[in-house]
Structures are given as structure tokens and as C-alpha cells.
Amino acid sequence: MLDRDAKKVLIGKRIAQELKDGDYVNLGIGLPVEVANHIPEGIRVFFQSENGILGAGPAPLPGQEDPDLINAGGGSITAIPGASYFDSFLSFSLIRGGHINMTVLGALQVDARGNIANWSIPGKLVPGIGGAMDLVVGAKQVVAAMEHTDKDGNPKILEACTLPLTGAGVVTLIVTDMAVIRVTPAGLRLCEVASWTTVDEVVAATGARLIIDGPVGTFA
Amino acid sequence: MLDRDAKKVLIGKRIAQELKDGDYVNLGIGLPVEVANHIPEGIRVFFQSENGILGAGPAPLPGQEDPDLINAGGGSITAIPGASYFDSFLSFSLIRGGHINMTVLGALQVDARGNIANWSIPGKLVPGIGGAMDLVVGAKQVVAAMEHTDKDGNPKILEACTLPLTGAGVVTLIVTDMAVIRVTPAGLRLCEVASWTTVDEVVAATGARLIIDGPVGTFA
Amino acid sequence: MVKIISGREAAALVAPGSRIMVSGFLACGAPGWLLDCLVEAGVKDLHLIAISTDYDDRGIGRLITARAVKSCQVSHIGTNKTTQAQYKNKELEIEFVPQGILMERIRCFGAGLGGIFSPVGVGTPVAEGKETLTENGRTYILERPICADVALIKARKADTLGNLVYSKMARNSNPIMAMGAPITIVEVDEIVEPGQIDPEEVVTPGALVQYLVRKGA
Amino acid sequence: MVKIISGREAAALVAPGSRIMVSGFLACGAPGWLLDCLVEAGVKDLHLIAISTDYDDRGIGRLITARAVKSCQVSHIGTNKTTQAQYKNKELEIEFVPQGILMERIRCFGAGLGGIFSPVGVGTPVAEGKETLTENGRTYILERPICADVALIKARKADTLGNLVYSKMARNSNPIMAMGAPITIVEVDEIVEPGQIDPEEVVTPGALVQYLVRKGA
Numbered sequence: 001m002l003d004r005d006a007k008k009v010l011i012g013k014r015i016a017q018e019l020k021d022g023d024y025v026n027l028g029i030g031l032p033v034e035v036a037n038h039i040p041e042g043i044r045v046f047f048q049s050e051n052g053i054l055g056a057g058p059a060p061l062p063g064q065e066d067p068d069l070i071n072a073g074g075g076s077i078t079a080i081p082g083a084s085y086f087d088s089f090l091s092f093s094l095i096r097g098g099h100i101n102m103t104v105l106g107a108l109q110v111d112a113r114g115n116i117a118n119w120s121i122p123g124k125l126v127p128g129i130g131g132a133m134d135l136v137v138g139a140k141q142v143v144a145a146m147e148h149t150d151k152d153g154n155p156k157i158l159e160a161c162t163l164p165l166t167g168a169g170v171v172t173l174i175v176t177d178m179a180v181i182r183v184t185p186a187g188l189r190l191c192e193v194a195s196w197t198t199v200d201e202v203v204a205a206t207g208a209r210l211i212i213d214g215p216v217g218t219f220a
Numbered sequence: 221m222l223d224r225d226a227k228k229v230l231i232g233k234r235i236a237q238e239l240k241d242g243d244y245v246n247l248g249i250g251l252p253v254e255v256a257n258h259i260p261e262g263i264r265v266f267f268q269s270e271n272g273i274l275g276a277g278p279a280p281l282p283g284q285e286d287p288d289l290i291n292a293g294g295g296s297i298t299a300i301p302g303a304s305y306f307d308s309f310l311s312f313s314l315i316r317g318g319h320i321n322m323t324v325l326g327a328l329q330v331d332a333r334g335n336i337a338n339w340s341i342p343g344k345l346v347p348g349i350g351g352a353m354d355l356v357v358g359a360k361q362v363v364a365a366m367e368h369t370d371k372d373g374n375p376k377i378l379e380a381c382t383l384p385l386t387g388a389g390v391v392t393l394i395v396t397d398m399a400v401i402r403v404t405p406a407g408l409r410l411c412e413v414a415s416w417t418t419v420d421e422v423v424a425a426t427g428a429r430l431i432i433d434g435p436v437g438t439f440a
Numbered sequence: 441m442v443k444i445i446s447g448r449e450a451a452a453l454v455a456p457g458s459r460i461m462v463s464g465f466l467a468c469g470a471p472g473w474l475l476d477c478l479v480e481a482g483v484k485d486l487h488l489i490a491i492s493t494d495y496d497d498r499g500i501g502r503l504i505t506a507r508a509v510k511s512c513q514v515s516h517i518g519t520n521k522t523t524q525a526q527y528k529n530k531e532l533e534i535e536f537v538p539q540g541i542l543m544e545r546i547r548c549f550g551a552g553l554g555g556i557f558s559p560v561g562v563g564t565p566v567a568e569g570k571e572t573l574t575e576n577g578r579t580y581i582l583e584r585p586i587c588a589d590v591a592l593i594k595a596r597k598a599d600t601l602g603n604l605v606y607s608k609m610a611r612n613s614n615p616i617m618a619m620g621a622p623i624t625i626v627e628v629d630e631i632v633e634p635g636q637i638d639p640e641e642v643v644t645p646g647a648l649v650q651y652l653v654r655k656g657a
Numbered sequence: 658m659v660k661i662i663s664g665r666e667a668a669a670l671v672a673p674g675s676r677i678m679v680s681g682f683l684a685c686g687a688p689g690w691l692l693d694c695l696v697e698a699g700v701k702d703l704h705l706i707a708i709s710t711d712y713d714d715r716g717i718g719r720l721i722t723a724r725a726v727k728s729c730q731v732s733h734i735g736t737n738k739t740t741q742a743q744y745k746n747k748e749l750e751i752e753f754v755p756q757g758i759l760m761e762r763i764r765c766f767g768a769g770l771g772g773i774f775s776p777v778g779v780g781t782p783v784a785e786g787k788e789t790l791t792e793n794g795r796t797y798i799l800e801r802p803i804c805a806d807v808a809l810i811k812a813r814k815a816d817t818l819g820n821l822v823y824s825k826m827a828r829n830s831n832p833i834m835a836m837g838a839p840i841t842i843v844e845v846d847e848i849v850e851p852g853q854i855d856p857e858e859v860v861t862p863g864a865l866v867q868y869l870v871r872k873g874a
Contacts, residue, residue, distance in 0.1 A: 022658030024864045046818075046864070050539065051465040052609045054862045055818075067468060068608035074466040074519065082818040082851025084859035085608050087615045087643075088465070088491070089547060092540025096559065096769030097836055099864040115563075119536075126527065126536075127518025128492070133560045134540035138769055168563025242441030244647045266601075266647070270756065271682040272826045274645045275601075287685060288825035294683040294736065302601040302634025304642035305825050307832045307860075308682070308708070309764060312757025316552030316776065317619055319647040335780075339753075346744065346753075347735025348709070353778045354757035358552055388780025544770070553761070554790050554797030557771030573771050575801075580771030584792075608857065640825065641858060 002196060007177035010194060011145050013038040014219045015104055015175050018143065019045050023101040024094075026050065026135055029073035032104035032145045046080075048100055050091050050131040055083025072131065092131065096138035103139035105132055107146045107171075109161040112208040114171040114183040116144055117163035129166070136167030148176035148205050155207030157181070157188070178202050180219060187211050195220040222416060227397035230414060231365050233258040234439045235324055235395050238363065239265050243321040244314075246270065246355055249293030252324035252365045266300075268320055270311050270351040275303025292351065312351065316358035323359035325352060327366045327391075329381040332428040334391040334403040336364055337383035349386070356387030368396035368425050375427030377401070377408070398422050400439060407431050415440040442602035444652045447477035450625045453651070454483050454590050461489040461546070461588035461620045466519060467499030469610035471594040471627035473655045475499065478592075479506045488512035489546070489588050489620070491539055491613050493523040504532070513586060515539035538566060541583055543616050548585035550619025550648075558583045591621035595644070598628045599637050602646030611643065618648040625651040659819035661869045664694035667842045670868070671700050671807050678706040678763070678805035680834045683736060684716030686827035688811040688844035690872045692716065695809075696723045705729035706763070706805050706837070708756055708830050710740040721749070730803060732756035755783060758800055760833050765802035767836025767865075775800045808838035812861070815845045816854050819863030828860065835865040842868040 002010065012034025019025065019035075021043040027033050036058070039045055047056040049071045056071060057078035065076040079085075094100060109117040116136060120126045136142050149155055157174060174181040179202045180192035190210040193202050195218045203210055222230065232254025239245065239255075241263040247253050256278070259265055267276040269291045276291060277298035285296040299305075314320060329337040336356060340346045356362050369375055377394060394401040399422045400412035410430040413422050415438045423430055451474070454460055464470025479502050488509045494501045501520045503509050511533035517523040526532035537545065538560045548556060557573045557580035560566070571582040593614045595604040604626060606614055618624050626649055668691070671677055681687025696719050705726045710733075711718045718737045720726050728750035734740040743749035754762065755777045765773060774790045774797035777783070788799040810831045812821040821843060823831055835841050843866055 048864070049609075051468070052612050053856075054864055055856070066608065068610040070466060070468050070609060074468075079608075079856055080851075082816055082820060082854075082863070083856040084820050084862040085611055085856050086859070086862060087543075088539065088612045089543040089616045090862075092543055093764070093768035093836065094862065094864055096540060097767045098769065099836075120565075123528075126524070128514065128516035129536050129538050129561075129566070130492070130516040130518070131539040133538035133564065133566065137559050137562075138540075165564040167561075268647070269826075271685070272829050273639075274647055275639070286825070288827040290683065290685050290826060294685075299639055299825075300634075302599055302603060302637075302646070303639040304603050304645040305639050305828055306642070306645060307760075308756065308829045309760040309833045310645075312760055313547070313551035313619065314645065314647055316757060317550045318552065319619075340782075346741070348731065348733035349753050349755050349778075349783070350709070350733040350735070351756040353755035353781065353783065357776050357779075358757075385781040387778075544768075548773075551761075552776055554774030554776065554792055554795070556765075556773050559769055559771065573799075575771055578771070582790075605857075640822075 002177055007147060008034045010177055011175050014180060015143055015145055016040060018173065019043060019102065024048055024054065024099060026095065026100050026103040026139065028105040030106045032106060035104055048094065050095065052086055052088060052091050053079060053083055055080045092134050095134050098138060098140060100139045102141040102143060103135040104143045104145050105135065107144040107156065109156050109158055109163050110144045110171050110174055111158045111161045112187045114169045115161045116166050116171050117161045118166045120164045122164065132166050136170040141172050142170050144171050144174045146176055148178040155205055158207040178205060189213065190216055192217040192219045222397055227367060228254045230397055231395050234400060235363055235365055236260060238393065239263060239322065244268055244274065244319060246315065246320050246323040246359060248325040250326045252326060255324055268314065270315065272306050272308060272311050273299060273303055275300045312354050315354050318358060318360060320359045322361040322363060323355040324363045324365050325355065327364040327376065329376050329378055329383050330364045330391050330394055331378045331381045332407045334389045335381045336386050336391050337381045338386045340384045342384065352386050356390040361392050362390050363393045363395060364391050366396055368398040375425055378427040398425060401430065409433065410436055412437040412439045442600065442646060442649050442652055444631065446657050447473050447653050450474055450651060450653050451477040451481035451483065453623060453625065454478060456483050457485040458589040459487040459489065461591040461617045462500050463593040463614040463617045464494065464499055465491050465612040467494040469594055469612045469614055470494060470499040471592045472499065474592045474625060474627045474653060475502055479503060479508065484508055485510050489586055490514050491542065492516040493520040496520055496522045513537050515542055543613065545583050545586040546616050546620040549587035550616065553585065555582050555584045588621040589623065591617045591624045593617050593624065594627045596628065597630045597632060597637065598626060598652050599632050599634045601634050602649030602652065603637050603642040604644035604649065605637060605641055606643055615644050618644045623650050624648055625653060627653050627655055629655055659817065659863060659866055659869060661848065663874050664690050664870050667691055667868060667870050668694040668698035668700065670840060670842065671695060673700050674702040675806040676704040676706065678808040678834050678837045679717050680810040680831040681711065681716055682708050682829040684711040686811055686829045686831055687711060687716040688809045689716065691809045691842060691844045691870060692719055696720060696725065701725055702727050706803055707731050708759065709733040710737040712736055713739045730754050732759055760830065762800050762803040763833050763837040766804035770802065772799050772801045774798065805838040806840065808834045808841045810834050810841065811844045813845065814847045814849060814854065815843060815869050816849050816851045818851050819866030819869065820854050820859040821861035821866065822854060822858055823860055832861050835861045840867050841865055842870060844870050844872055846872055
């Protein structure tokens with residue numbers, strides 16, 4: 001079993017391998033941010049933040065924070081050469097118009113049909129929608145970045161989400177600390193298993209049927 | 221009977237008197253442009269051109285034309301201090317959103333219900349719509365600036381337009397070389413008659429019933 | 441015509457029980473001084489339209505903490521514990537609007553449209569009760585205009601004609617909210633004469649602005 | 658990723674019979690060099706989306722004069738006698754679209770919307786056959802997205818990432834048409850390195866651009 005930080009790195013690193021040269025990418029708050037730390041050598045990707053930048057750069061050095069440069073989680077960022085600022089209206093037009101190649105989001109639940117729930121646990125915690133509903137509909141690739149199970153070990157990948165949805169039939173790829181799973185019309189296809197675990201353990205920790213129709217790779 | 225230039229001046233001058241300090245105004249091509257030459261002293265108005273400027277200024281001196289500064293008719297203009305450039309999308313948002321106090325347009329026909337036709341004579345001449353349909357719907361005041369009759373002396377102000385409409389129930393004021401007519405829910409109210417003509421001549425040259433329910437002023 | 445007024449005068453333009461729209465994203469680009477003046481004026485029972493309620497002690501959150509808001513349309517409250525508590529207690533009514541669609545709905549009003557067909561939130565609670573359109577196998581839901589009585593926004597600089605420029609990502613919802621209400625009040629760091637802003641750089645033209653307030657004044 | 662190509666290569670990206678969108682207002686802000694290359698390439702049977710057909714001998718009009726266009730969606734043809742003649746002869750099919758609504762419909766596509774309810778043209782031929790919505794006594798008509806296979810636009814300057822700035826009123830339809838097609842080709846006067854355009858001044862972000870062509874190249 002990995003600790004939280006190791007899980008984060010494992011997930012971020014694996015998702016980063018999905019990126020292609022020139023991609024425009026939107027990373028959700030929390031876990032997805034880790035992806036930016038693992039861009040494969042030789043490719044260049046451009047980060048969009050829905051609050052109004054294309055070409056977001058890494059966090060500034062301490063003391064050099066600019067209050068007018070923040071990511072969607074409120075953290076300080078920088079702007080790379082060739083960045084642009086724009087209003088939220090244009091920002092979401094880029095998103096819904098299909099100009100963002102990939103969005104990576106955290107999830108409370110995902111299911112066999114590519115549904116995702118990440119904005120509300122009714123009666124308990126309702127942080128809200130933010131930009132997630134636009135993102136899952138608009139981005140070409142929607143990657144759910146999540147721990148495979150919840151704190152109590154219950155599966156978060158289900159036959160059908162039980163929480164209010166963020167998007168229906170939108171997730172294309174699920175990357176967890178245990179597995180890489182593609183959403184296909186036939187259901188969830190297990191593609192890779194983390195090197196620290198096994199196919200059987202992944203199947204046991206998953207609340208939906210996993211299609212295994214070829215060799216299952218590993219990632220680390 | 222006035223010549224064409226005198227008519228133009230008469231109409232432009234009279235419409236200019238409708239302007240209030242601080243108004244944002246859009247002038248259509250042709251006759252309406254004359255309004256800009258008669259802004260009353262002591263007030264300041266701002267001219268919008270739908271192709272992307274607020275704060276359009278007069279024509280430049282010969283030899284100082286800038287091909288990237290033109291009005292909706294393609295003529296060279298200047299930009300006043302405090303002008304702004306924007307795209308056609310924002311330009312028409314300003315128009316339809318009610319941020320333009322007055323638009324002045326030429327017309328082929330107007331009628332008793334405030335309908336206006338100015339874009340098509342089927343089978344003969346179809347210059348097209350341009351920005352007129354947005355303008356008549358969006359501007360707070362829609363002023364038809366026109367000669368009272370056509371070349372053959374036939375009325376252009378009718379009970380009901382016969383040409384394809386540009387807008388239905390949108391005209392608020394009609395200013396011609398003969399009269400100032402307000403469009404009211406009850407019909408067309410004759411407010412003023414040009415000093416060179418008479419109420420009877422105006423009534424005879426008009427193809428719609430004119431309401432005369434008070435003193436009729438004159439203008440020159 | 442644009443008028444320059446004080447923050448106190450601006451707050452007096454917000455009637456109790458009215459609908460206000462406030463710009464900013466997690467307090468970045470929010471009109472902090474106008475919010476201070478509004479809290480100080482003690483205006484209550486407001487309906488708030490905003491991207492989020494920011495933080496408990498910063499940005500729009502101060503209105504929530506002051507219990508000035510009775511209902512709102514926002515996309516997110518995750519960074520404000522007071523908002524979450526008031527929502528749970530049913531002290532505060534919330535319509536959650538997807539962030540991009542919030543911008544679209546405000547602009548619908550600003551651009552004189554009757555609504556848009558949106559692909560966002562189909563199959564989620566956001567779609568409940570809304571008319572739909574299906575086209576080439578894709579479903580859209582009808583989203584209606586959102587407007588306020590007063591919009592409170594923040595710019596870096598204005599000229600006396602109301603032309604605005606923003607600062608970096610503090611632009612966010614400001615240009616759209618500038619068209620979201622018949623009265624737009626802009627907090628600015630600096631007011632200059634016409635001609636001192638390049639017409640090419642103006643983001644919000646003066647026709648969308650009614651009042652300017654210098655920050656701190 | 659943005660590629661820099663020649664005008665000839667750009668013309669080769671426009672297939673005969675395809676839908677093209679061309680920017681500009683009465684030839685101001687039109688991609689004159691790309692139009693020259695297109696005429697020279699002899700591409701035919703095009704469907705054209707533009708504000709107007711400009712002048713017989715300038716701007717988009719050259720495509721009409723070359724008989725390259727078989728149908729179009731434009732707001733205006735009043736300045737182009739050849740267009741009027743071809744329309745009268747039924748050589749050229751025209752859908753007249755109100756100028757502001759043309760921008761809205763292109764942006765619908767660009768922003769992933771299914772349509773808008775527009776107040777423009779109600780009670781006129783523009784409304785014929787369109788669904789309506791009535792709200793507070795006001796009627797709106799459903800206007801659908803318009804897109805092209807290729808958009809040809811013009812900017813003053815680009816960086817190699819495709820970020821664009823325009824010149825004064827030559828901006829007009831360019832920023833919206835940049836989102837009107839999966840392939841956007843931009844004619845520019847000048848190409849600079851990333852960082853040489855202030856991020857605050859970028860009007861069209863590079864994500865909307867696929868190809869850059871230096872004017873005359």
C-alpha cells in the first residue's frame with residue numbers, strides 16, 4: 001500500500017504519459033495538479049486555467065506571488081512566455097468549443113458508462129460545480145484522477161454512480177493508484193495495473209465489471 | 221421644394237436635436253450620417269459604428285486616411301480620444317443589449333405600426349440586411365431618416381409596409397424633409413412640419429392616417 | 441454618462457432586497473472596497489450572482505459572513521465554510537450554476553438574447569425541469585438570461601468615459617458582469633483622462649459603465 | 658500546434674465544394690493574400706460565410722468575380738454589383754443573416770452551444786420557419802450554429818504559438834471566425850517569438866489557431 005504522496009505521484013506521472021506535443025490541458029484542483037510535474041521530455045503542453053489564462057506556468061518563488069495570477073484552486077502561478085489572459089466567457093468558450101485536448105479532474109465516483117460525480121454529497125458536503133460541468137462536456141479527453149477506493153476501502157468505480165452527476169457519459173480514462181481503465185462503449189476496460197498491486201486486487205477493489213480482453217500492462 | 225442636399229441638412233439637423241448629453245449613437249449609411257454635422261452645442265454624444273468602434277470621429281484630412289478606420293459605409297473615419305475598438309460580436313452585444321441610445325437609419329418604407337423596410341426590393345435590388353435588423357431591435361430609439369416620398373412622389377410612409385420588413389414595431393420617430401412624426405400605440409402622430417411646406421401637403425404626401433391632436437410645430 | 445462617486449454613494453445605490461452581481465474568482469478581481477462599503481452600509485436580503493462566495497474573510501465571503509445574502513446563484517462555495525453552513529441550515533438558498541454557463545446566462549441578458557441551448561449538465565441535476573433540444577444526437581438544455589439590479593465589478597484602470605482595462609487574471613468575470621445589470625459600478629485603482637488608454641487595449645467600452653469608484657474613496 | 662505555411666499551401670487546405678468562412682468588413686480586416694492565393698488555386702463550388710462580399714475587385718469580392726462561390730451566408734451584398742447580378746441570375750444562392758446574429762451563430766459553434774434565442778428579425782423573412790420562444794411578451798427565434806470547414810482570417814501580428822493581435826477596426830469578425838471552423842488559417846503581417854506579445858493584449862489565444870501565413874509568402 002502506498003502513502004498519499006506516493007499515490008499522487010503515481011497517478012500524476014501516468015496521466016502525463018497520455019499527453020501529446022502541443023496539447024492544451026486543463027488540470028482540476030487537488031490531485032490533478034500533480035500531472036504538471038511529470039510532462040514527458042521532448043513534448044510541450046500548454047496549461048489552461050478556466051479563470052483566464054492559457055500558458056500557466058509553475059508556482060512562483062516564495063515572495064514573488066502575484067495576487068492577479070492564480071489557478072482554479074486559488075494557488076499562485078506564473079505565466080509562460082506566449083501566455084494570454086482572457087475573461088471567463090472566452091475561457092469557457094475555448095473549453096466547450098473543443099479547443100482543450102484534455103481535462104484532468106478529481107472524482108468522488110465514476111461508473112461503467114463514463115458518468116462522473118464530483119460536486120455534491122447531498123446533506124454532507126456540497127462544494128459546488130465550479131467549471132467542472134463545462135470541462136467534462138467540452139474537453140476532448142476527460143481523465144478522472146482518483147484514488148481507487150475511498151478512505152474506508154469502498155470502491156469509487158461503480159456500475160452506476162449514486163451521487164449527483166457532474167457529467168453523463170463523459171469520462172474517457174480513469175487513472176487511479178491501482179489501475180488505468182479506459183471507458184469503452186462496452187464498459188470499463190482494464191489496461192494497466194500498478195506494479196505494487198495485482199489484477200485480482202484491482203478487480204476486488206472495483207465496483208464495476210472490468211473488461212480484460214488482452215494483456216494487462218503495468219505502470220509505476 | 222428643396223434640393224437633395226438641403227433635404228439632407230434639414231433632416232440631419234432636426235434629428236440631432238433629439239440627442240441628449242452622453243448619448244451613444246449609431247448612424248446608418250447614407251442620409252443618417254448628416255446628423256453628426258449638427259450636434260447641438262453644449263452636449264457630447266459618442267458615435268458607435270457596428271464594425272467595431274465606440275468614439276468614432278469625423279473624416280480625416282485628405283491623405284491621412286487609415287484603411288483600418290472605416291465606418292459602416294466604408295468611408296474613412298478617425299477615433300476620438302477615449303475611443304475603443306472591439307470585435308463585431310461585442311459591438312452587436314452593445315447594440316442588442318440596449319446600450320445604444322439611438323440608431324438613425326434610412327428607410328424604403330415605414331408604416332403606422334412602426335414597421336420599417338430597408339433591405340430588399342424583391343426582384344429588383346437586394347442589398348441585404350447588414351446590421352440593420354440588430355440595430356432596430358436593440359437601440360432604445362429607432363429614428364427613420366428619409367425623404368417623405370420616393371422619386372416619383374409616391375408616399376413612403378404607409379398604413380402597412382409592402383416590402384419585406386427589417387423590423388416589426390420598432391420605429392419610434394420618423395424625420396423627413398417634410399415632417400417629424402412620432403410612432404405611438406394609436407398610430408402616427410404629426411408633431412412638426414418643415415417650414416417650407418404645410419400640414420395639408422404633408423397629409424397629402426403621406427400614405428397613412430396622421431394623428432393631429434395638438435399644435436403642430438415647425439422646423440427648419 | 442459616467443459619474444465618479446464614493447464607495448458610500450455606491451452602496452446607497454444597492455437597495456435592500458435587490459439583486460446584485462459581484463465579479464471575481466476566489467477574490468481575485470473582486471471589488472473589495474465596494475464590498476467593504478456594502479457590508480458597512482448594512483444592506484440585507486440580497487440576491488447574489490457570483491462565480492463563488494470566495495473565502496469567509498475575503499472577497500464576496502464578507503457579505504455572507506455579514507448575513508447580507510438570502511439567496512444566490514453561484515458555481516462554487518467550496519472555499520467558504522460560512523456559506524456551506526448557512527446553506528446546510530437553509531438560511532441561504534443556492535442555485536448552483538456551472539461556471540461557464542453562468543457567464544453565458546449573464547451575457548444572454550447583456551446581449552439581448554432570450555436564452556441559449558447548452559450542452560452542459562445534461563443528465564445532471566442542472567438539467568432538471570429545463571426544455572431540451574436534440575440535434576445530431578446531442579442534447580442541449582435551455583438556459584435563460586440572468587441579470588441583476590446592480591453589478592459591482594473591479595478594473596485596474598478607467599478613463600472618465602468608463603473605458604476599462606483589467607489586470608492579468610483579475611479580468612475573469614468582470615467584462616461579462618459589466619453587461620449584467622442596468623447599473624454597473626466599477627471599483628478602479630486609477631482614473632485617467634480620455635485618450636490615456638489605447639483604444640486597442642480597452643476591454644470594456646464605456647457604454648457599459650454607469651459609475652466609477654476609486655478604491656478607498 | 659501552430660504551423661507556419663505559405664499562401665499556396667493554405668489554398669490547398671481548401672477543398673473544392675467546401676465551406677469557408679472569411680473575415681473582414683468591406684475588405685477591412687479581410688485576408689487579402691489568402692484570397693489571392695485561393696483565387697489563383699482556382700478552387701470552386703465554395704460555400705462562403707462572411708459579413709459581406711465586399712467590393713467587386715477587393716476583399717472577398719474577388720472570389721465572387723472568379724465564380725468560386727456557389728452559395729453563401731452573408732449579411733450584405735450592397736457594395737458588390739457582381740454578387741447582386743449572380744444572385745439575380747440564380748447563379749449564387751444567398752441566405753441573408755443579420756450581421757450581429759451571424760456573429761452569434763458562428764460563436765454558437767465555437768463555444769459548443771446548440772443555438773440561441775434571438776430577438777432579431779422577428780416578423781421579418783429572417784424568422785420564417787424558425788422555432789420561437791415568448792418570454793415577458795417578447796418573442797425570440799431559434800438561431801442555429803454556423804460553422805465552416807476552414808476559416809480564413811487576418812491579424813496584424815502573431816507569435817509562433819498562434820496568439821493574435823489585430824489592428825484597430827480590422828478586428829471586426831476575425832476573433833469570432835477564429836472559432837468558426839476546425840481549421841483556422843491566419844494571414845499576418847508579422848510573426849514574432851512567444852513572449853513578444855503582452856499576454857494582456859492577446860485578443861485571440863493560440864488554441865484557436867492552426868496555421869499562420871505571412872502576408873505575401
